[in-house]
Amino acid sequence: MADTVQEFVFNLTFPFSRTLGSTLSTFSSAIAQGQIIGVRTGGRVIAPPLEYDPDTAEDSGTDWVCVGPKGTVSSWTWVPEPTNLHPLDHAFGFAFITLDGADTPMIHIVDAGSESAMSAGMRVEAKFKAPADCAGRIDDIIAFVPASDPAPSEGAGEPFEAPAENEITEMDAFSDLRYIDNASPTTIMWAEALMEGRIIGQKCPQCARTIVGPRGMCSVCAIELDESHVVEVPDRGVVSNFTIVTPTPYPGQTETEPFARCSILLDGADAVIAQQEILDVPVNEIRVGIHVECVWAPENERSAKDIDNRSRGSGGDIIVGWRTTGEPDEPADRYLDRMM
Amino acid sequence: MAPSENDIAIVGFAQLPPERRTTLTESDLVLRSTREVIAQVGIDKSEIGFTVSGSCDYLSGQGFSFVQNTDAYGMVPAINESHVEMDGAWAMYEAYVRLLQGDIDIAMAVGVGKNSNSDPSTLFTVEFDPYYLTPLGTDTWTLAALQARALIDSGKATERDFAEVVARNRSNAKSNPFAQVKGDYSIDELLAADYVRNPLRRHDLPPTTDQAAAVILARGKRAYDLCERPAWITGIDHRIEAHLPTVRKDITTSVSTRLAAEAAGAGKGPIDVAEIHAPFSFQELILRESLGLDASTEVNPSGGALAAHSVMTVGLIRVGEAANQIIKNGKSRTLAHTTSGPCLQQNLVCVLEGDQ
Numbered sequence: 001m002a003d004t005v006q007e008f009v010f011n012l013t014f015p016f017s018r019t020l021g022s023t024l025s026t027f028s029s030a031i032a033q034g035q036i037i038g039v040r041t042g043g044r045v046i047a048p049p050l051e052y053d054p055d056t057a058e059d060s061g062t063d064w065v066c067v068g069p070k071g072t073v074s075s076w077t078w079v080p081e082p083t084n085l086h087p088l089d090h091a092f093g094f095a096f097i098t099l100d101g102a103d104t105p106m107i108h109i110v111d112a113g114s115e116s117a118m119s120a121g122m123r124v125e126a127k128f129k130a131p132a133d134c135a136g137r138i139d140d141i142i143a144f145v146p147a148s149d150p151a152p153s154e155g156a157g158e159p160f161e162a163p164a165e166n167e168i169t170e171m172d173a174f175s176d177l178r179y180i181d182n183a184s185p186t187t188i189m190w191a192e193a194l195m196e197g198r199i200i201g202q203k204c205p206q207c208a209r210t211i212v213g214p215r216g217m218c219s220v221c222a223i224e225l226d227e228s229h230v231v232e233v234p235d236r237g238v239v240s241n242f243t244i245v246t247p248t249p250y251p252g253q254t255e256t257e258p259f260a261r262c263s264i265l266l267d268g269a270d271a272v273i274a275q276q277e278i279l280d281v282p283v284n285e286i287r288v289g290i291h292v293e294c295v296w297a298p299e300n301e302r303s304a305k306d307i308d309n310r311s312r313g314s315g316g317d318i319i320v321g322w323r324t325t326g327e328p329d330e331p332a333d334r335y336l337d338r339m340m
Numbered sequence: 341m342a343p344s345e346n347d348i349a350i351v352g353f354a355q356l357p358p359e360r361r362t363t364l365t366e367s368d369l370v371l372r373s374t375r376e377v378i379a380q381v382g383i384d385k386s387e388i389g390f391t392v393s394g395s396c397d398y399l400s401g402q403g404f405s406f407v408q409n410t411d412a413y414g415m416v417p418a419i420n421e422s423h424v425e426m427d428g429a430w431a432m433y434e435a436y437v438r439l440l441q442g443d444i445d446i447a448m449a450v451g452v453g454k455n456s457n458s459d460p461s462t463l464f465t466v467e468f469d470p471y472y473l474t475p476l477g478t479d480t481w482t483l484a485a486l487q488a489r490a491l492i493d494s495g496k497a498t499e500r501d502f503a504e505v506v507a508r509n510r511s512n513a514k515s516n517p518f519a520q521v522k523g524d525y526s527i528d529e530l531l532a533a534d535y536v537r538n539p540l541r542r543h544d545l546p547p548t549t550d551q552a553a554a555v556i557l558a559r560g561k562r563a564y565d566l567c568e569r570p571a572w573i574t575g576i577d578h579r580i581e582a583h584l585p586t587v588r589k590d591i592t593t594s595v596s597t598r599l600a601a602e603a604a605g606a607g608k609g610p611i612d613v614a615e616i617h618a619p620f621s622f623q624e625l626i627l628r629e630s631l632g633l634d635a636s637t638e639v640n641p642s643g644g645a646l647a648a649h650s651v652m653t654v655g656l657i658r659v660g661e662a663a664n665q666i667i668k669n670g671k672s673r674t675l676a677h678t679t680s681g682p683c684l685q686q687n688l689v690c691v692l693e694g695d696q
Contacts, residue, residue, distance in 0.1 A: 012401055024471055046587060048472050054582040075493065077485035078538040083462050085477035094482045096490075096586055105586045107486070109476060115538060120493050139475045173470050179401035179457045184365045215411060217371050222385060222414030224371060309365050310402045 007182045008308045014175040015251055023051040023060060025166040028136030032168055034128055036068040036141075037160045038102045045157075047102035048138070064160035069126040070153040071099035071106075071144070076122075078115040087139055093118045097144055101156030111143035123147040136168035184309050186216035189227065191304040194318040197296055201269055202229040209270035213313040235294035236325065237266035239278065240335040242286050260286040264322060265335065272338070273313040279321040289329035292322040348439045349563040349570030350432075350667075350692065352381040353660030355553035358520040358648035361456040362550040366400055369452050369552035371412035377448070377554040381566040385414060388556075389444025391421045392435050393452065394428035395652050398463060400454045409452065420444075427451055428553060428656030429617075429678040429688055435557050436573060445562040452552040453652035460548060468682060469584055481545060483682045484620040485537035487591050492539060494592045497625050499539050503530040505621040506543045506646060513643025518657075520648040521547050544621040546649035553656045555663070569670070571663035575604030575691040585683040597630035597677070600689040604675075611637045611691075612671040615658040617645050617678040626684065627677060637675075641665075654678070659690055666694035 020028055023039065027049055030037045038047025040063040042055050047067040053060050076095040082088055086109075093112050096105035111127070112118055124144035134140040183191070190213045193200040201212035202225040209220060212233055217224055241263040247255040260283050263272040278286060279295060296302075297320050306316035343349075354377035356369060364372075370393065378385055391413055397405050406423045413419060422438075424430045428451015435447035464480040465473075491497050507527055513519035525543075533541040556566065563570040579596035582588055588595075601607070614637050618624035628639065642661045645654050655678025662676035673693050680686040 010401065018470060020471070050584070050587065054584075054587040075486045075490040076538075077482055077489060077540075078535065079482065080535065083459075083477060083479070085462050085465055085479075087476060094476075094478065094486065096486055107473060107476070107478060107483075107584075107586060115535075118538075120489075137475055138472050171471065173474070175466055175474075177398070177401070177458065177463060177466065181401065181457045182361070182363055184363055184368060186365075186368075216365075216368055217411060218414070219411035220414055220416045222371065222375065222412060224375070 006188070007180060008305070009178065009180050010308075012177045012179065013251070016173040016175065018171050018173050020169055020171055021051060023049050025169045026064065026162050028168040028171065029163065029166040030160065031138070031140050032134045032136035034131065034134070035066060035160065036099060036126065038065045038067045038099070039063060040065050044103035045101060046104045047099055048106055062162065064162055065101055066155050066158045066160045067101040068099035068153055068156060070147050071097040071102070071124060073097055073110065073118070073122045073124060074105050074120055076110065076118045076120065078118060088143065091115070092143065095124070095144070097124060099156070100153035108138070108141060109143040111145050117146065123150040137171060181309055184216065186214050187307065187309050189230065190214055191307040191316070194307070194315060195302055195304055197299070199233050199235050199266065199294070200230050201233050201271070203231045205229065210268060211271045212266055212269040212273055233269050234267045235296075237264045237269070237292060238330050238335070239263070239286070239288055239290045239292060240265040240272050240338060241288060244283055244286070258283050262286065262322075264292060275314065277321040278323070280323045287329070288332040288335050291325040291327040291330070293325050295320045295323050343560050343563065343572070345442060345560040346440060347572055348436055348557055348559050349567070349572045350555050350659065350663040351558045351563050351567035351570050352377045352556040353553070353663055353667075354380055355518050355657055355660060356551055357518060358549045358551040358650060360520065360548060360550070362454065366395060366405055366452050366454050366552075367409045367412050369454065369550070370409045370450055373452070373552040373554040374412060374448065374450055377556050381556050383446065383566065388446050388448050389420060390435060390438045390447040391419055391450070392423065392431040392438070392447070393450040394424045394426050394431035394656065395452045396425055398458070398466065399651060400457050427652050427654065427678055427680060429659050429676070429690075430578070430655070432555055432557070432656055432659055433576060433578060433688060436576060439557055439559045442559070445559045446566070447557045448554060449557065449656065450552065450554045451653035451656035453650040454550045455548050455651050456550050472584070480682065481537045481540065483585060484623070485540045487585065487683045488539050488544070488620065488622045491592045491622055491626065496592055497622060499531060500527060501625060502539070502544050502621045503527045505624045506530055509640055509643045509646040512641050513647035516642045516647060518648065519643045520549055522643060522647060540620065546619040546645055549648045549650040549654075551648060551650035551653045553653050553660055555656065555660055567667060569667050569694055571666040571674070571692040571694060573690060574693045575606070576689070577603035578686065578688040580686045583681070583685060585685070591683050592626065594626050594630040594684045594687060597627055597684065597687040597689065598632070600687050601631045604689040604691045606675055606689060606691055607632055609673055611675045612673055613638045613641060613662060613665045614675040614677065615642060615644065615662040616640055617655050617658050619645050619649060619679065621646060623679070623684055631675065631677065631689070655688070662690070662692055666692055670694070672696070
């Protein structure tokens with residue numbers, strides 16, 4: 001079917017807020033004021049500071065040292081085409097930069113104009129964001145740029161007096177990853193049947209179980225199933241299990257009131273379809289044993305765009321939900337001890 | 341040899357053909373690879389005492405994909421199962437350790453990676469230090485390039501050496517039916533390409549691959565029921581260095597590889613064939629040196645990781661290829677290596693031997 005989605009794009013977004021702990025919050029609070037620091041541990045100054053000495057695993061302690069803002073490049077590379085995750089939108093360098101006063105390099109960006117300007121030994125200096133925009137992050141330094149004066153940084157190597165309490169103790173870490181998945185043959189088969197108002201499963205030739213929706217395999221016998229194993233099942237069945245979800249607010253959550261999600265065992269099937277919504281039963285009256293039938297979206301409103309490999313058994317926008325048929329309930333204990 | 345009950349061998353290995361972009365799901369790939377290896381050794385799946393997989397949800401973009409992947413094992417009645425968020429080579433290591441407990445005889449390890457769903461230039465930024473590296477968009481290619489530049493500046497290698505590694509692996513891959521990237525390339529032709537991350541060109545970087553592989557391990561004399569010439573694991577070790585490459589003393593060498601090779605007993609005898617997991621061409625040079633290999637060892641007859649690089653599968657394939665050199669090709673002693681993390685942070689070395 002032409003309008004079946006073959007490829008779908010999705011973003012996984014993680015809006016984390018990380019707590020920093022004492023070492024990183026000291027670093028963050030200092031860099032927000034335009035001061036880069038390291039920590040002296042095991043006879044060397046590690047900058048940016050680590051909580052533990054990488055050689056001994058001992059606590060790095062609080063022997064803070066002012067480093068930079070100038071430093072020396074020891075290794076470098078060049079990014080001709082930045083990605084959306086890079087802070088600069090034009091070609092730039094990455095480098096190991098040993099800041100004045102430090103013994104280990106830090107990894108940061110060098111905005112050098114051209115690749116030919118990069119070399120080991122080049123002197124660079126930190127270019128900070130405007131003070132009001134500094135948030136206590138490594139990217140408060142926009143980039144390092146070729147140093148106008150190669151002379152050593154003033155004050156580098158001096159002790160850094162940390163305040164009694166650090167101002168910055170958390171950091172927002174926003175991760176947004178883009179994926180492009182392609183619908184598997186089994187997913188396409190499922191979506192195409194739904195678009196025609198049919199619910200299909202696959203019947204295993206070995207154990208004779210009918211698995212709805214199709215998985216391309218029997219997950220009991222561990223054998224491949226294909227189109228030759230497809231069977232159509234009725235669009236009616238019985239609620240075999242349910243849960244009531246009390247929504248908590250999180251990014252992306254649109255529900256505000258408690259709602260039920262039900263497993264439905266379709267007539268003739270051996271595996272339930274999960275996460276289904278019953279349209280005409282109040283949440284507090286949902287129970288195991290109710291007979292239900294499918295409520296299909298009108299043919300001209302159906303879309304398979306939300307049916308992907310991750311939502312196996314989902315009806316997407318094609319199945320609106322399920323409504324009661326009015327038949328007497330099945331005994332609930334008939335649905336105990338089910339494995340799927 | 342008459343194996344002791346603590347001797348453990350690889351007795352079967354199956355890999356699916358690598359693809360740049362499969363239409364199958366990870367579960368489909370697991371099913372196909374495990375069914376193939378089970379058929380190869382001629383057992384029923386109920387004879388497997390322990391099953392363990394290596395995969396990463398981030399790659400396919402599906403939370404708990406490793407749980408869905410267990411559909412492919414047929415878990416009725418319930419099986420003894422585990423998972424590592426690491427390459428299948430580490431799953432194999434766990435299977436090996438599990439067999440040492442002595443109460444089961446057969447274990448299966450799987451690696452699966454549907455890598456094509458994501459963009460490697462951005463995905464792996466979340467693998468790194470979230471405070472100091474991720475906010476800058478620091479990617480795997482960049483960190484590898486910084487290591488490569490340091491190697492060049494140390495005088496140990498040149499860009500031409502990198503290109504020679506690529507040409508040799510791609511040429512070796514021509515005889516490997518499971519290679520995705522293969523062919524004859526001249527060094528000058530390779531050196532004429534643009535940099536992706538100076539001094540690395542596209543061919544110095546790993547290809548993007550969807551693939552799965554599986555091995556079966558057996559303990560003691562049970563191995564002979566499943567395989568005529570088992571590949572006995574005579575040494576295996578895994579070492580880790582600091583996460584931030586900048587606090588390592590010298591990134592032009594790999595201390596963790598050297599220590600793992602020593603602990604695995606790599607130097608106790610000649611190594612006929614080594615399968616090395618070098619995601620980036622130049623890392624093969626660092627690894628050869630750190631593994632202590634000399635010219636008598638054939639390196640990567642399969643084409644190695646530059647021929648196909650399904651993250652989570654590529655390391656297990658190194659183990660399987662090294663095992664097949666004993667099982668099928670009659671070699672005496674082989675070595676498999678795999679790596680993980682930025683700039684060769686973690687390294688696993690496995691030494692395999694056939695009966696004399």
